Amino acid sequence: MGISRREFFRDLGLAAGAATLLGREALGVDEAVWPYAPYKTADVIVCEGTAYNTLLTRAFDKLGGLKKYIKSGDSVLVKPNIAWDRAPEYGANTNPFVVAALVELCLGTGAAEVKVYDNTCANCRRSYDSSGIADAARDAGAKVSYVDTALGKTVNIPNGVAVKKAEIYADVLKTDVIVNVPIAKDHSLSRLTLGMKNLMGILVENRGRWHQRINQKLVDLAQVVTPTLTVIDATRVMTANGPSGGGLGYVKRLDKLIVTTDVTAADAYATTLFGLEPTDLGVVKEAKKRDFGTADLERMNVSKVAA
Amino acid sequence: MPPGIWKWLRRLSQVTFFGAACALIVATDYPLEADLPYDIIPRFSPLLAVTAMAASRAVVSAFWPALILVALTLLLGRAFCGWVCPVGALLDAGDFVINKVFRRRKREGERVSHRRWRILLLVALLVFAAFGIPLAGWFDPLALFPRTLATSIIPYASIGLDKLTLLLYDVPSLEGVASAVRQRVVPENVTLIPGHILVAAVLTGLILLGFVRRRFYCRYICPTGALLTVVGWASPFGRRVVGADCTECKRCRNECRMGAIGGCGESTEQAECNLCMDCLPACRRGAVSFGFGRERPPENPTTWAPALKRRDFLVSAGASLATAPAVLVTDGRVHRDLFLIRPPGAQEESEFLARCLRCGECIRVCLTQGLAPVHFEAGLTGLWTPRLVPRKGYCEYLCTLCTQVCPTDAIRPLTESEKKIEFIGLAIIDRTRCLPWVENEDCNVCEEMCPTSPKAIELRGRGRLKPHVIPDECVGCGICEYACPVEGDAAIVVVGDRDRVYFVGGGGGGRGGGGGYRGGRGG
Numbered sequence: 001m002g003i004s005r006r007e008f009f010r011d012l013g014l015a016a017g018a019a020t021l022l023g024r025e026a027l028g029v030d031e032a033v034w035p036y037a038p039y040k041t042a043d044v045i046v047c048e049g050t051a052y053n054t055l056l057t058r059a060f061d062k063l064g065g066l067k068k069y070i071k072s073g074d075s076v077l078v079k080p081n082i083a084w085d086r087a088p089e090y091g092a093n094t095n096p097f098v099v100a101a102l103v104e105l106c107l108g109t110g111a112a113e114v115k116v117y118d119n120t121c122a123n124c125r126r127s128y129d130s131s132g133i134a135d136a137a138r139d140a141g142a143k144v145s146y147v148d149t150a151l152g153k154t155v156n157i158p159n160g161v162a163v164k165k166a167e168i169y170a171d172v173l174k175t176d177v178i179v180n181v182p183i184a185k186d187h188s189l190s191r192l193t194l195g196m197k198n199l200m201g202i203l204v205e206n207r208g209r210w211h212q213r214i215n216q217k218l219v220d221l222a223q224v225v226t227p228t229l230t231v232i233d234a235t236r237v238m239t240a241n242g243p244s245g246g247g248l249g250y251v252k253r254l255d256k257l258i259v260t261t262d263v264t265a266a267d268a269y270a271t272t273l274f275g276l277e278p279t280d281l282g283v284v285k286e287a288k289k290r291d292f293g294t295a296d297l298e299r300m301n302v303s304k305v306a307a
Numbered sequence: 308m309p310p311g312i313w314k315w316l317r318r319l320s321q322v323t324f325f326g327a328a329c330a331l332i333v334a335t336d337y338p339l340e341a342d343l344p345y346d347i348i349p350r351f352s353p354l355l356a357v358t359a360m361a362a363s364r365a366v367v368s369a370f371w372p373a374l375i376l377v378a379l380t381l382l383l384g385r386a387f388c389g390w391v392c393p394v395g396a397l398l399d400a401g402d403f404v405i406n407k408v409f410r411r412r413k414r415e416g417e418r419v420s421h422r423r424w425r426i427l428l429l430v431a432l433l434v435f436a437a438f439g440i441p442l443a444g445w446f447d448p449l450a451l452f453p454r455t456l457a458t459s460i461i462p463y464a465s466i467g468l469d470k471l472t473l474l475l476y477d478v479p480s481l482e483g484v485a486s487a488v489r490q491r492v493v494p495e496n497v498t499l500i501p502g503h504i505l506v507a508a509v510l511t512g513l514i515l516l517g518f519v520r521r522r523f524y525c526r527y528i529c530p531t532g533a534l535l536t537v538v539g540w541a542s543p544f545g546r547r548v549v550g551a552d553c554t555e556c557k558r559c560r561n562e563c564r565m566g567a568i569g570g571c572g573e574s575t576e577q578a579e580c581n582l583c584m585d586c587l588p589a590c591r592r593g594a595v596s597f598g599f600g601r602e603r604p605p606e607n608p609t610t611w612a613p614a615l616k617r618r619d620f621l622v623s624a625g626a627s628l629a630t631a632p633a634v635l636v637t638d639g640r641v642h643r644d645l646f647l648i649r650p651p652g653a654q655e656e657s658e659f660l661a662r663c664l665r666c667g668e669c670i671r672v673c674l675t676q677g678l679a680p681v682h683f684e685a686g687l688t689g690l691w692t693p694r695l696v697p698r699k700g701y702c703e704y705l706c707t708l709c710t711q712v713c714p715t716d717a718i719r720p721l722t723e724s725e726k727k728i729e730f731i732g733l734a735i736i737d738r739t740r741c742l743p744w745v746e747n748e749d750c751n752v753c754e755e756m757c758p759t760s761p762k763a764i765e766l767r768g769r770g771r772l773k774p775h776v777i778p779d780e781c782v783g784c785g786i787c788e789y790a791c792p793v794e795g796d797a798a799i800v801v802v803g804d805r806d807r808v809y810f811v812g813g814g815g816g817g818r819g820g821g822g823g824y825r826g827g828r829g830g
Contacts, residue, residue, distance in 0.1 A: 007480065085705055085758075121756060122786075123674050123703045125337050130705075145490055150473060150497075188766050189751035208792025211755075212748040246760030 042265050042294035044302045047257040051307040052101040056231070058305045059259040060105065069228050069261070072110035074176040077117070078102050078142065079227070081183050081198050084244050085122040085130045091236035091251040092244055093127070094183045096136035098233050098257065102179055103140035111177075118201040119147040119169065121244075147171075152204040157224050161290075162216035167205035168225065180227035180263060184234045184270050186242030186250070190214055193243050194270050195230045195263040196222045196283050215282035219292055222263055230266040232258040234273050264293025265300055272297070310593065313584035317389060321396035328393040332456045335671045335712060346714040348393075349449045349666040351376050353538070354429070354531040358436035358443040359715050362661035367715050377538055384539035388525055388532050389581030394448035394513070395525060401514040402521040402564065409518075417520065417566050421527055422579070423616070427623040429533040434627035439657065440634060440688050444665030447531045451510065454691060457671030458500050458680055459507035469497045500670065501679040501696055521564040525581070536578045545601030546575040546586065552594035559586035559595060577601065638686035647684045648695040648783060648803035651702060651729040652710040652719040656685075662717035665691040669709035669718055675700030677785070678709060693718075695731065697785025697801050702731065704758035704784055727759075732783025732801040733808055734763070734776050740798035743773040750774075753787035753799050774799070778808075 045062050047055035060066040070076055080094035088096055099116065106114045116137040120127040124146045128134035138144045152167040172178070182198030189211060190197055196218040200207055202225065210217050234256040238245045245251070254273060260266045264287040268278035278284045278295055288295035328348055335345045346369075349355050356370035376387055388395050432443045444450035468488060475485035516523035525532050546568075555571035563586060567579030572590075586595050635641075638660060650669055653659045670678045670693055677700025680691040693709075695702055710721040721729060734753070742750040754764040754774050763780035764787060766772035776799075783801050791797035802808055 085703060121790075122758070123706070126674065126703060126706060129338070145486075148486075148489055150469065150489075151476065188754055188772070189749060206792060208750075208752045208790055211750050211752050211792065212742065214749065241760055241762055243755055244758055244762075246758060250760075 042262055042300045043260060044262075044265050044269050044300045045259040045305055046269070046302060047259060047305045047307070048255055049307040050235075050255055052095075052098050052235075052257070053104065054307040055257060055305055056098075056101055056105055056259065058307065059257070060229075062303060062305070063229075063259070063261060066105055067109050070106055070109040070111050070177050073112045074109075075174060076106045076111045076114045076177045076179060077172065077175040078106060078114055078137070078179045078181060079198065079201060080116065080118060080133055080137075080181045080233075081185075081193075081201065082118040082127050082131050082133050083121040083201065085126040086245060087130055088132045089236070089248065089251065090245045091183060091185065091238040092246070093131035093133060094181050094233045095235045096132035098231070098235060099133050099181060100136040100140040102181060102231065103137050103142040106177075106179065107141050114142045115171070115175065116142040116144045117147050117169075117171075119149065119204060119207075120201075147201070147204065149204040155224055157220050159223060160220040162213040163210075163220050166203060166221055166224070168202045169204050172202045172225065177229075178225070178227040180230040182230075182232055183236070183238075184232055184273060185238040185245070186240050186274075188242070190218070190283055191281050192267075192271065192274060192276075194232060194267040194281075194283075195227070196267055196287075199225060199227070199263075215286045218283050219286045219290060222287075223290075223292060227263055229259070229261055230263045232266050232270050234258060234270065237273060239274070262293045264288075264295055268295045268297065269300060269302070310587035310590075310595075313587055313597070317582075317584050320390045321399065324391045325393045325396040328452060329456065332453050332671060333461065335457075335668060337672070337674050337706075337708060339672070339708060339711060345672070346666075346668050346712045347372060348453050349444075349447070349664050349668070350714050352443075352447050352449040352531055353377050354432070354443045354534045355441075355447050355450060355664050355666075357534075358432055358441040359662055359664060361433070361436040362439045362441035363658060363715075364439075364661075367662075369714055369716070376535075380535045380539040380542065382542055383544045384542040384577055384580065384582065385532065385535050386544075386582045387535060388529075389583040392448050393452045394510075394529075395522070395581070397452075397510075398514060398517060398522055398524060399564070402517040405517045406521075419566075423619055424527045425529055425533040426536070427619055428528065429530040429537075430620060430623040431627040432530050434624055435631050435634070438631040438635060439661050440631060440638065441661060441664075442688060443530060444663070445690065446528060447664075448529060449531070450664050450666040453671065454665060454667030454680070455506050455510045457667035459503040459510075461671065462498065462500050462503060462676070463507075465492060465497045466499070468492050498676050498699065500676060501699060502682060502691075505682065506667075506680060506691065520566070522581075526565060526579070540578065542577070543599045543601065544582075545577045545597065546580055546582075547596050547598060547601055548573045548575070549594045549596075552592045553590075554592060556591070558591070559589045562586055562589040575601075634688055638688040642686050643804060644684035645802050645804055645807060646800070647681065648697070648732045648785070648801060650678060650693055650695060650709045650718050651707070651726055651731050652713075652721045653731070654717055654719065659717050660685070660689060660692065662715040663692045664715060664717075666714060667691070667693075668712040668714065669693050672708040672712050673700065674703050674706050674708060675789075677701055677789075694803075695785060695801075697788035698797055699789075701786040701789040702784040704782075704786075728782070730782050730805060732781075732785065732803045733778055733805045734781050734783065734785070734787050734799050734801050735808065736774055736776060737798045737800065740793055740796075741774065742793065742798070743768075743771050744798075747771055750792065752790050752792055756786045756790045758784065758786060778805075 045059040047059050080099045082093050084092040086092035103114050134144050147169050151170045153170045155166050182195050185193045187193040234254045236251050238250050240250045268284045271278050271281050284295050351372045353373040356373040360367050472485040472489045475481040513524045553573050559572045560568040565579045567576045677695050678693045679696050681694045705723050707721045707726050710718050738744040742748040757764045759780050763777050764774050785801045787799045788797040788801050791799050
């Protein structure tokens, strides 16, 4: 158990020496490419109801069971949207109960650990607390932590159209499975913020600089860091003043969850909840142009689950 | 009981109070859920109490702990300086190191008349306070200590921990420890606070003055000690020497860190003595004791009596009376930097200046590290009052931490709903630098970040959407300036003085799009 004092000092000395000689970049995997190819399936499960655990279990069963995606011993990241310092009812962050249900289900597959984090826009401590996600996920057994923006790794995007490199949180690279859990919201620039936009929460670089040609950049990022599963939280959706909201008048309760392996399909289908067409969304249009995922509703195999 | 035990008890007391003060200031952090009296340290100071109340012409009941200190001093004299004061403890530690490392002989010659400076400073501070200019916080140890910790030492320590844990991260066996420390201590912006150098330099200077004399600050500068000198003037407790046993060896006199022992050891300046008890074990004959019913030295022309000379008193009071009105015209009531943003809940500027103790509690607790001590943006006398520097850290929309820790309500306590309509500034877009305005690039970062409902920034325009500020909605939180992706200065800046901003174009009704600001003074 533990390490001896001698080992501690040896390691400390090694680290200091190595870091001095080589610089931090030389120590780790500095440039890595995400190992997953994008899924091409277009099974979209639309859940309706409030028994999230049951709904999600049935939805995953329709996709072949969660064990198909999460192997025993895997490290799983459940990535909600915790961007804002808002209480759950304002629909600015992912529903904490949906996050908790996902954490429980992932742990049920025998995953070694389930992590929950997001690089917030508002203050991280306040956002984690106000959103209710930190407490709910921790209670469900997740390891909840703040994104440490000092620990980034540069990931190459060989086929990137708008960006060729992204600095993402190093811990993401140690993750086997990403379960992407955005909330469906209004957004002035990308029209809606959904699955692909939610992936910006793993970036640790200056994200302000991502808002120019944002749709191209989001698809670039999604092509290298592709979530295994995307669950769009539409239990409450924000219809205006997004993405931060702040008024209950902007929130519409739909009690829906969209579950799929294809993040493009998730985003495309979610537009219909707002009375839009998939191609109204720049990011879906961009994905369609590159044939990344399934952007056409006609090509989706939509099934419904209620509980 | 061996005479040496008192010295150790005193040291224990100093370490305890010092540690408690540091722990309390470190604990003054989100979410303030321990329900501790986070702001209590400056409230113990009778000098801060008197000057803040005089300057604001109000009874500030929060200063009740100062009465405890007054009562203690009436009874025991300046025991606070020797046993409790955190700055005193720090200086003792500094002096100890200086003496050990540099092997300075303890015996110090001293012109006793220099001791009047702290009294004269006290007089000046009281006169200034009467004019509504409370400057005691610049010198008071109970403001200086939290301010220095908040502004300089805690940020330095966080940065040190940040660097250290980054090193540890690369060691597999230590990654867990590093991660735990980073999550706990440095989850967000680890950053220097603008203005940290001057604040740190003052404390460093006070420690280095130990090369001149031990407890230099306490002997010659500290106006709070001076006030306690006056309060404790007639305290019944003090040092006694049994004349028959005294061999006039001067060991106690050389030992005394305050230079409070006169003659060859037999006489004591009670006004200087901080009851450190070092002279007890120093005396080999056991001639020294402390107790009630102290002896007054009969005649002692070289004691601190010069400090009370009428002429000195009149000079200090007169000089202050003459300069205070002149200083008034330089302060923030007249000259205020356009970009000076006060914390949310801050009183109207002259009342704010009158009440602010410069204790730095608000700077410490600020969630985003956006509060910083000003230099001269609020005029000469505004030194070390807090301002928001949005490019460093914005004011979190629903956060009310700084309003909860202000000892004097210079920053009024706000509820969350009051905070939402607390207007501290106004954002203005620099259309010569903003990306959609000049680069013809998409950008909505300021609008996306804007926390108000409805948003105070609107994207409008044919073709490329461009941000416009809606002044009636903008609370001036500065998250737009903080997050603006333009390099260097942001393309959207927050001004602190809303009245000095006028709007052009975009129609009236407060929904004018752009804006400019009048330069110059007044407003």
